[in-house]
Amino acid sequence: MSRYTSATDADRRAMLATIGAGSVDELFAEIPASVRLDRPLDLPAGMAEQDVAGHLAELAARNVDCDAETSFLGAGMYDHYVPALIDSILQRSEFLTPYTPYQPEISQGGLQVMFEYQTAISELTGLAVSNASVYEGPSAVAAAAYLAKLETRRTGLVVSRGVHPHSRETLATHAVGYGMTVSEAGLDAVGATDVDALAGLVGDDTAAVFVQQPNFLGTVEELGAIGEAAKRTGALFVVAADPIPLGILEPPGALGADICVGEGQTLGNRLDFGGPSFGFFAAAERFIRKLPGRIAGETRDVDGRRGFVLTLQTREQHIRREKATHNICTAQALNALAGTIYLSWLGRRGLVELGELLLRRTHYARETLGLEAINPGPVVREFAVRVPDLDAAVQRARAAGINPGYRLGRDYPELGDGLLVALTERRTRADIDRLAAVLGGVREEAPA
Amino acid sequence: MSLDPRAGEQTRTIYEKSVAGRRAFTAPECDVPEIAVEDLLPDWARRTEPAALPEVSEPEIVRHFNGLSKRNFDLDTGFYPLGSCTMKHNPKLHERVAALPGHARLHPLQDPEYAQGALELMFNLQSALGEIAGLPHVSLQPSAGSHGELAGLLVTRAYHEDRGERRTKVLTPDTAHGTNPATVTMAGYEVVKVGTAPDGGVDVDDLRAKATDEVACLMLTNPNTLGLFDSNIEEIAAIVHGVGATLYYDGANLNAVMGISRPGDMGFDIVHFNLHKSFTQPHGGGGPGAGPIAVSDRIEPFLPRPQVVRAASDNGHGPRFDLDFDRPQSIGKLRGFQGNFGVFVRSYAYIRSLGAEGLREASETAVLNANYLRALLAAPEIAEHLPVAFDRTCMHEFVLSGSGAKEQLGIRTLDIAKRMLDHGVHPPTVYFPLLVDEALMIEPTETETKETLDEFAQIVADILAEAAEDPEIARNAPYTTPVRRLDEAGAAKNPVVRQPAATDS
Numbered sequence: 001m002s003r004y005t006s007a008t009d010a011d012r013r014a015m016l017a018t019i020g021a022g023s024v025d026e027l028f029a030e031i032p033a034s035v036r037l038d039r040p041l042d043l044p045a046g047m048a049e050q051d052v053a054g055h056l057a058e059l060a061a062r063n064v065d066c067d068a069e070t071s072f073l074g075a076g077m078y079d080h081y082v083p084a085l086i087d088s089i090l091q092r093s094e095f096l097t098p099y100t101p102y103q104p105e106i107s108q109g110g111l112q113v114m115f116e117y118q119t120a121i122s123e124l125t126g127l128a129v130s131n132a133s134v135y136e137g138p139s140a141v142a143a144a145a146y147l148a149k150l151e152t153r154r155t156g157l158v159v160s161r162g163v164h165p166h167s168r169e170t171l172a173t174h175a176v177g178y179g180m181t182v183s184e185a186g187l188d189a190v191g192a193t194d195v196d197a198l199a200g201l202v203g204d205d206t207a208a209v210f211v212q213q214p215n216f217l218g219t220v221e222e223l224g225a226i227g228e229a230a231k232r233t234g235a236l237f238v239v240a241a242d243p244i245p246l247g248i249l250e251p252p253g254a255l256g257a258d259i260c261v262g263e264g265q266t267l268g269n270r271l272d273f274g275g276p277s278f279g280f281f282a283a284a285e286r287f288i289r290k291l292p293g294r295i296a297g298e299t300r301d302v303d304g305r306r307g308f309v310l311t312l313q314t315r316e317q318h319i320r321r322e323k324a325t326h327n328i329c330t331a332q333a334l335n336a337l338a339g340t341i342y343l344s345w346l347g348r349r350g351l352v353e354l355g356e357l358l359l360r361r362t363h364y365a366r367e368t369l370g371l372e373a374i375n376p377g378p379v380v381r382e383f384a385v386r387v388p389d390l391d392a393a394v395q396r397a398r399a400a401g402i403n404p405g406y407r408l409g410r411d412y413p414e415l416g417d418g419l420l421v422a423l424t425e426r427r428t429r430a431d432i433d434r435l436a437a438v439l440g441g442v443r444e445e446a447p448a
Numbered sequence: 449m450s451l452d453p454r455a456g457e458q459t460r461t462i463y464e465k466s467v468a469g470r471r472a473f474t475a476p477e478c479d480v481p482e483i484a485v486e487d488l489l490p491d492w493a494r495r496t497e498p499a500a501l502p503e504v505s506e507p508e509i510v511r512h513f514n515g516l517s518k519r520n521f522d523l524d525t526g527f528y529p530l531g532s533c534t535m536k537h538n539p540k541l542h543e544r545v546a547a548l549p550g551h552a553r554l555h556p557l558q559d560p561e562y563a564q565g566a567l568e569l570m571f572n573l574q575s576a577l578g579e580i581a582g583l584p585h586v587s588l589q590p591s592a593g594s595h596g597e598l599a600g601l602l603v604t605r606a607y608h609e610d611r612g613e614r615r616t617k618v619l620t621p622d623t624a625h626g627t628n629p630a631t632v633t634m635a636g637y638e639v640v641k642v643g644t645a646p647d648g649g650v651d652v653d654d655l656r657a658k659a660t661d662e663v664a665c666l667m668l669t670n671p672n673t674l675g676l677f678d679s680n681i682e683e684i685a686a687i688v689h690g691v692g693a694t695l696y697y698d699g700a701n702l703n704a705v706m707g708i709s710r711p712g713d714m715g716f717d718i719v720h721f722n723l724h725k726s727f728t729q730p731h732g733g734g735g736p737g738a739g740p741i742a743v744s745d746r747i748e749p750f751l752p753r754p755q756v757v758r759a760a761s762d763n764g765h766g767p768r769f770d771l772d773f774d775r776p777q778s779i780g781k782l783r784g785f786q787g788n789f790g791v792f793v794r795s796y797a798y799i800r801s802l803g804a805e806g807l808r809e810a811s812e813t814a815v816l817n818a819n820y821l822r823a824l825l826a827a828p829e830i831a832e833h834l835p836v837a838f839d840r841t842c843m844h845e846f847v848l849s850g851s852g853a854k855e856q857l858g859i860r861t862l863d864i865a866k867r868m869l870d871h872g873v874h875p876p877t878v879y880f881p882l883l884v885d886e887a888l889m890i891e892p893t894e895t896e897t898k899e900t901l902d903e904f905a906q907i908v909a910d911i912l913a914e915a916a917e918d919p920e921i922a923r924n925a926p927y928t929t930p931v932r933r934l935d936e937a938g939a940a941k942n943p944v945v946r947q948p949a950a951t952d953s
Binding site for chain 2: 012014016018019020024031035042046052063066075087094095099101115118120139166169222250273288297308319320321332333349354356361364378380403429
C-alpha cells in the first residue's frame with residue numbers, strides 16, 4: 001500500500017467482493033484502452049519520509065533566504081517579523097485542514113475569523129465592506145477592474161505607473177478577457193503620479209482609475225487630488241495599498257476611494273518565494289452585492305444563538321454561474337487568518353508604532369545613503385535612488401552579505417541606475433549604515 | 449451568564465474582548481532619530497484616527513483563536529466525503545519542509561542565481577505535472593482552479609487570435625462546476641450549455657450540433673461531476689478539434705486517473721490541476737490552493753510569464769535554472785511573482801513520496817473506496833430512499849438522489865446532511881450537480897479505511913431508519929453542534945459583515 005492509504009490486500013478482496021468486481025482493474029473498464037496509459041508514469045520512484053525530508057532540505061539549502069543575508073529587497077513583499085503565535089495557531093488542524101465552510105454549524109471558527117478579518121480590513125482601508133480574501137495583490141487589482149466593468153459598463157482603465165509593475169501587467173492580462181483597454185499615466189519628476197497626465201486620460205468611457213499607496217517607489221501619493229481627477233466622469237477610484245503604512249496614512253476610503261485592494265503578505269505571512277499570501281478587497285457600502293468571493297455575515301441560529309454564515313452567495317459562481325461577480329472559489333482563508341491574528345497582535349497602538357518606526361527608518365536610510373533620490377518627497381517603507389555604477393555597487397553589497405534592493409531598470413527603463421530600497425522593523429540602523437558604506441554614499445551624522 | 453456551554457464566551461469577537469491599554473506587540477527600539485511624524489508626513493497624508501483594531505494581550509489572543517478552532521470540524525478529526533473537493537490526508541511532513549527558512553523566508557525577487565533550489569523544485573514539479581497530464585508544458589502561476597481556468601481560456605483566445613480567428617463561444621456541459629461558466633464570462637466569451645446523455649456522459653449529438661467555428665473551447669471534467677468516465681472522449685475530442693476549438697480539462701477530478709489515463713492522451717489541449725485537491729495542499733478553510741496549467745505544444749507560446757527554465761551549465765557544474773520573461777506571445781502575468789510556491793513545496797514532496805507507483809495506487813484506491821461505498825449504499829433499505837443517480841461503475845466519486853427520501857420520508861437532502869453533523873462526519877456536497885434532484889455527491893478519497901466507509905454507510909442507514917419513524921428529528925437537526933441551523937436568509941437580507949465601530953477608545 002502507498003504511504004497514505006490504508007487498504008490491505010484483505011481489505012481489497014472484501015471490498016471487491018462487495019462491489020461484485022473481480023479486480024481493481026475492472027473498475028476502470030469504462031476507460032477505453034486507447035486512452036489508458038500502458039506504462040508507468042515517468043517519475044522518480046517514491047521515497048521514504050526521511051529521504052523526502054532530506055531532499056527538500058537540500059533544495060532549501062541552495063536558496064539564499066532573508067536569514068542568510070541582510071536584505072533590503074521589497075517591491076511588493078517585505079521581510080517583516082512573523083510572531084510565533086501565528087505559526088502555532090495556523091498549524092492547528094481545525095484551521096489548516098477544513099474545506100471552505102459550506103456547513104456553517106460545524107465551521108463557526110473559520111466563519112468568525114472571516115468576520116473579524118473583514119472588520120480589520122474595513123478599519124484599515126476606511127471602507128464599509130470587505131470580502132473574506134482574494135488570491136493576492138496584483139490579481140486583486142484585476143478583480144477591482146471586473147467590478148468596475150460590471151458597475152459602469154464602460155471599457156477604459158487608467159492606471160498610474162506608480163502601481164506595481166506586476167499589478168499593471170496582471171491588469172492588462174485580465175483586461176483582454178474583460179474586453180477593456182488599459183492606458184498608463186506616467187510619474188512626475190519626483191516619482192509621484194502625474195495628476196495632470198492622469199486627468200488627461202480619464203474620459204467618459206473610463207470605468208476605473210488605479211493608483212497605489214505608497215506607490216511602487218515608496219512615494220506617498222496625494223490620493224485626494226488623484227481621486228478628484230479620477231471621479232470627474234464617474235469612473236471608480238481604486239487604490240492598491242500596502243496595509244502596514246495604512247496605520248499612519250489617511251485611509252483611502254476617507255480620501256474618496258471606492259475600492260481599496262492590496263497584497264496582504266506583510267500582515268503576518270511568510271515570504272514563501274511569492275506565495276501563498278492573500279489579497280484584500282474592500283469597497284464602499286453600495287458595492288456590497290458586487291464584491292467578488294466569499295463574505296461572512298452575522299446571524300442567529302434557531303435557538304437565538306449568535307452565529308456566522310457565508311452570505312450574499314447569490315453573487316457567487318456556484319449559484320449565479322455565468323452571471324457571477326467573479327469566478328473565484330478557493331481563496332486564501334488560512335493566510336487571511338494569519339493577517340487577522342497579526343493585526344490583533346499589533347493592535348490599535350502597535351500598528352501606529354510600527355508604521356512610525358518604518359517611516360523614521362526609511363527617512364534615516366534615504367538620508368544616510370546620501371545618493372540622488374528619485375522620489376525626494378514623503379516616503380514610507382521604501383524609496384528609490386540613483387546609484388552610480390550600479391552593477392559594481394550591487395556586487396560589492398552581495399560580497400558583503402547584503403542584498404541592497406530591487407533594480408528598477410527592468411520595469412522602468414528610464415531608471416536603469418535606479419535601486420529600490422525597502423525597510424522593515426527587521427532592518428536596523430546598523431544594517432542601514434552597512435548598506436550606506438557599501439553603496440559608497442556619504443553618511444550624514446544624525447543630530448544628537 | 450448562561451450555563452449553556454455553547455453560549456456566551458465563545459461567540460464574543462476579538463473586538464468585544466478588547467480593553468483599552470492592553471497589548472501583545474512590543475515595538476523594536478527606535479534606533480534612528482525620532483523625528484516628529486509631522487515633519488516626515490504632510491498633513492494631507494496623515495491618519496488622524498487610528499484603525500480600531502483590538503487591544504488584547506498575547507494570552508487572550510491565543511485563547512481566542514484556540515477557542516474558535518474548537519468550533520470548526522476538520523479533516524484531521526473526521527471523515528470529510530465532500531464530493532469534488534478531494535479531502536485526502538494532508539501529510540505532516542509537508543508542513544515541516546514548507547517551513548524551512550530556505551523556502552519560507554525566500555524573497556520572491558531574489559536573484560535566480562541565489563534561488564536555485566526553489567527554481568529547481570519548481571522545474572521538477574512542472575516536469576512531473578506535465579508527465580501526469582500527458583501535456584509537456586506547465587505554468588505553475590495560477591493561484592487556484594478557477595484562476596487556472598481563466599488562464600486556460602486566455603491562452604485559448606491568444607492561440608486563436610494568433611491564427612487570425614475571432615471566436616465568441618465556449619461550451620460547458622450542464623454538469624459543470626460553477627466556476628466554468630463564471631470563467632467563460634470573465635474571459636469574454638458566451639456560455640453555451642451542452643446536454644447530458646442518459647448514461648451521464650456528454651450528449652454527443654447535442655455537442656455536434658453546437659460545435660461550430662464560433663466555438664473557442666469545450667471545458668470538460670473527465671471523470672465528470674457525476675463521477676463517471678466519459679468513454680466517448682475520443683469522439684468528443686475529434687468533434688471539438690474538427691471545428692478548430694481547444695479542449696480544456698478541469699482537473700478537479702484528476703484524483704481518479706493519476707497514472708491510469710492522461711488528459712493529454714485523451715485529446716485535451718489544456719489541463720488545470722488543483723494542487724489543494726489531488727496533491728495534498730491543506731484546504732485551510734478556503735485556501736490557499738494553486739491551479740497550475742499544462743498545455744500542448746501549439747498552446748505553449750502563450751503561457752503566462754515568467755516560465756521556469758533549465759539551461760545547460762556554463763561552468764561544468766550542474767544545470768542552471770532561470771526565470772524566462774522573454775516570451776513575446778505570452779498572455780502576460782496572471783498575478784504577482786511566480787505563484788504559490790509554498791503550495792508547490794507540499795505538492796512536490798507528495799509526488800516524490802509516492803512516485804509513479806504510489807500515485808497510481810492512490811487513484812486506484814480512491815476509485816476502489818468510492819465503488820465500495822457506492823455498493824454499501826446500494827443496500828435496499830438505503831437505495832429505496834437514496835438511489836444512485838447513474839447506476840454505473842463510478843470513478844472517485846458518485847452522486848445519490850434524495851428525491852426518494854423527500855417523497856417517501858418527508859426529509860430533504862439538506863436534512864440528511866444536517867443530521868450527519870450529529871454523527872460526527874462532514875456531509876457530502878449537496879445540491880450539486882444541478883441536474884440531479886436533491887443531489888448528494890460523495891467522494892471518500894483513497895486515504896479512508898474500510899472501517900470508516902462501513903461506519904458512514906451505517907450512519908446513512910440509521911438516519912433514514914430514524915426518519916421513517918420520526919422525520920422531525922432530521923428536519924430540525926443538528927442538535928450537538930456549536931450552533932444549530934442558522935438564518936441564512938436573514939443574513940443576506942440585512943447583511944452585517946463587520947463589527948460595528950467601537951464607541952470607546
